[in-house]
Amino acid sequence: MSKTISVVICTNLLRKKQLRRCLLSVLCQTTQPNEVLIISHGVIDKKAFDFVRAFKLLRIIHTNAKNPAELRNIAIKLALSKIIAFIDDDAFASRMWIENILATFAKNSPAIVTGPIQASNSSNYWSKFSELLVSPISDGEQDCWFVIGANFAINKHFFLQHKLRHSIMFNYGEDNQISIAVMQAGGSIRYSQECSVFHDYRFSLKDFYVQQKNFAKYEYFLMRVQQYNYFGFLEYVRLPYLLLPIFIYRNFLLLRKVGARWMIGVLIKELSVLIGLAEGIFAWKEFYRANAVEIGKLRAQAKKLN
Structure with missing residues (x-):
């Protein structure tokens, strides 16, 4: 675990265009990740990622995982870095996302860093309301209780030390489950407005x-x-x-x-x-x-x- 930060993109392969966009946003950061793991529910056509061949530390991992919780557990085991950042495949990162995550860890030493999710497109009323509700925890930086699932990073050592894992029986709300486990273990969750990602809201x-x-x-x-x-x-x-x-x-x-x-x-x-x-x-x-x-x-x- 000598490397600085790994970025993990969990995918079910249903959003290939968004996955490509997400990967490009990660590779165009002001601070480059040490590796990027794409972890899927099924088999990915690796030829679809020929456009990033120059990035040698891209790893594509196929699994039989049933849900995002199981994919994240696999990622925690396989990632090489001290810090592991997770982003959804239908989201894409702001330009300084990694840089701001690392800065937040350096200042506060939390178990988890999370940040806001901003709409990447015009939303209908119900989706817009959900975005307004869950995303802007604060206008700056503060400790919070819950991780925002599409955008968070963990301290791998803390998770291994306390044997924390996402419970795979939760098909929804697995981010709340791991938030509670972190708090019970005495860790903190740090929210920073600067660690933002954009997310598609196209719910019917x-x-x-x-x-x-x-x-x-x-x-x-x-x-x-x-x-x-x-x-x-x-x-x-x-x-x-x-x-x-x-x-x-x-x-x-x-x-x-x-x-x-x-x-x-x-x-x-x-x-x-x-x-x-x-x-x-x-x-x-x-x-x-x-x-x-x-x-x-x-x-x-x-x-x-x-």
């Missing part, structure tokens, strides 16, 4: 609804897995049922900031969250039976780290 209304519903469903599962011990809330058994009013209040505050024209985004998001939460409550027993061993491991790890 149906796709947005499904995404937000599943986020809420898996967030409920995550709370139950953690036995409600959510950042110091202890075992407050009613906490999962407060998800909806918490989201509504947070969105109300944002609504006051951005104006009534985004009300459609608020309504769609809250309806999605309500349905997702209900699905999570009714599906918990089945989820627990299917993942009992993995849940036991996460709970044991949480007790050990705490």
